[in-house]
Amino acid sequence: MALTRRHFLQVGACGVGAGCLGGCVGTNRATGDTSFTGLMSIEDDIAMGREQHPKLVKEFGGEYENAKLQSYVERLGNKAAEYAEYQEFPYKFTIVNSPIINAFALPGGFVYVSRGLLSYASNEAELMGVISHEIGHVNARHTAERVGSTQLAQGLLLLGTVATGSSAVADVGSSVAGLVLxxxxxxxxxEADSLGIRYMSRAGYDPDMMSTFLSTLREYSQVQAKINGKDPSSVDETNLMATHPRTVERVQRAKDQAVGTAPNATLVNREQFLGQIDGMLYGDDPSQGVIDGQTFTHPDLRFRFTVPEGFTMLNSPEQVVAFNEDRTVSIVFDGVTVPEGRNMATYLQRDWSGDVTLRDLEPIDVNGMPGATGWARLNGQQGQADVRGVAIRHGGDQVYRFRFVTQPQQTDAFSERLRQTTYSFARISAETANAIKPHRLLVVPVQSGDTVAGLSKHMPHGRYNEEMFRVLNDLVDGRPLHAGQYVKTIVL
Ligand SMILES: [Zn+2]
Incomplete structure (x- = not known):
């Protein structure tokens, strides 16, 4: 969260332009299928991608500022896109500054890989596999298919609904991430795997690497689950496995179908890849705030707060959003400036809530900071929602806000936990803030006598350092290190 702007994100009416108003049923050039792509034409795909691109980048931490790495990813992406069926898409490849392992695409050729994904890929071919899979979604026009389906129509309606009403409830759940994720x-x-295998292998890359990356991802999720005290078979909500549910077996099946189509596809390029990612940022970028378990800390803005157990947090430049497991309860946290003389209760009712009259409006004291809270039950097309607003003056004209949204039947059950989140908001000392430093990924040659324990000792995963080091370097199953081999490690 950089808090540079107060403006909220809005998912528009899904960028549907003029073309194809009767609904498009056509044969997809990539899949050969007849698909109902709703009201979306090729031009609409591009318009939607263009419109959502800056919002999505912002939401995932902005672009990762590393010109060398960015041009490398572009070069690989363009190489794969040469083999795509829809050449009229303006393909664009972007690295987002997010530590979560993720990749996604917007319609029209906009493809994203996260910094976290680059850290955990082992070679160029694995990265090619991920990018090609995303180009596959773009060419199969899966988002258009989804927009054309009733399911998404309802989903969009729901998002649209919550975004109506007072400004205090605007945008809950309407984040671009919510849509893309x-x-x-x-x-x-x-289908995306089959197409991805087609593109990567025609570009000369070993298609086996699509499933090896998936194995790494599974290992990563298992260690993450252990770190979070969960069953290792459970999967992180916001990683690649959640947004692209796939299995090694299914990727293998897609590969078997493609056998013989590009017999000379053998490129792996491990060392070239490692040379590119050497020195990149690893984990959270402290200038955006750091998520550690259930706690969000912003060293530059000097505060922290904690969300209830079981909630997943997503940090974006404009806000921090947290959801419970079934995403029926949401917390949206952001910052605004409010003139110093203005009382928080007055601000909450007059400025933030607009036309909605708040119930139980009261001043509160949050760890020595003046604040106010109040709530309202709001009607939307999809039913009612209880929305509680909290505004806290951190100092000067800087005010931070929580917006808690529950369904009326859940409000009582969650009220105590959400109240604790309000009162967890606290200033942090300069010392605490300065202690938060970024980690970097380094590629080093193994010397004789090096051990996994020694090479992983500066990693940020505590007692799981060795396990994470093994995941990072394809050394699970107790595979040994050997002198001269290049490995990735993480240092402060
Ligand atoms: Zn996918």
Whole structure:
């Protein structure tokens, strides 16, 4: 969260332009299928991608500022896109500054990989596999298919609904991430794999590397689950496996179908890849605030707060959003400036809530900071929602806000936990702030006598350092190190 702007994100009416108003049923050039792509034409795909691109980048931490790495990813992406069926898409490849392992695409050829994904890929071919899979979604026009389906129509309606009403409730759940992070169907994933294998192998890359990356991802999720005290078979909500549910077996099946189509596809390029990612930022970028378990700390803005157990946090430049497991409860945190003389209760009712009259409006004291809270039950097309607003003056004209949204039947059950989140908001000392430093990924040659324990000792995963080092370097199953081999390690 950089808090540079107060403006909220809005998902528009899904960028549907003039073309194809009767609904488009056509044969997809990539899949050969007849698909109902709703009201979206090729031009609409591009318009939607263009419109959502800056918002999505912002939401995932902005672009990762590393010109060398960015041009490398562009070069690989363009190489794969040469083999795509829809050449009229203006393909664009972007690295987002997010530590989560993720990749996604917007319609029209906009493809994203996260910094976290680059850290955990082992070679160029694995990265090619990920990018090609995303180009596959773009060419199969899966988002258009989804927009054309009733399911998404309802989903968009729901997002649209919550965004109506007073400004105090605007945009809950309407984040671009919310839309993009919806997973595709199994069929769509299989299709994206098949197409991805086609593109990467025609570009000369070993298609086996699509499934090796998936194995790494599974290992990563298992260690993450252990770190979070969960069953290792459970999967992180916001990683690649959640947005692209796939299995090694399914990727293998897609590969088997493609056998013989590009017999000379053998490029792996491990060392070239490692040379590119050497020195990149690893984990959270402290200038955007750091998520550690259930706590969000912003060293530059000097505060922290904690969300309830079971909630997943997503940090973006404009806000921090947290959801419970079934995403029925949301917390949106952001910052605004309010003139120093203005009382928080007055601000909450007059400025933030607009026309909605708040119930139980009261001043509160949050760890020595003046604040106010109040709530309202709001009607939307999809039913009612209880929205509680909290505004806290951190100092000067800087005010931070929580917006808690529950369904009326859940409000009582969650009220105490959400109240604790309000009162967890606290200033942090300069010392605490300065202690938060970024980690970097380094590529080093193994010397004789080096051990996994020694090479992983500066990693940020505590007692899981060795396990994470093994995941990072394809050394699970107790595979040994050997002198001269290049490995990735993480240092402060
Ligand atoms: Zn996918």
């Amino acid at each position: 919806q997973s595709f169907s199994r069929e769509q994933e299989f």
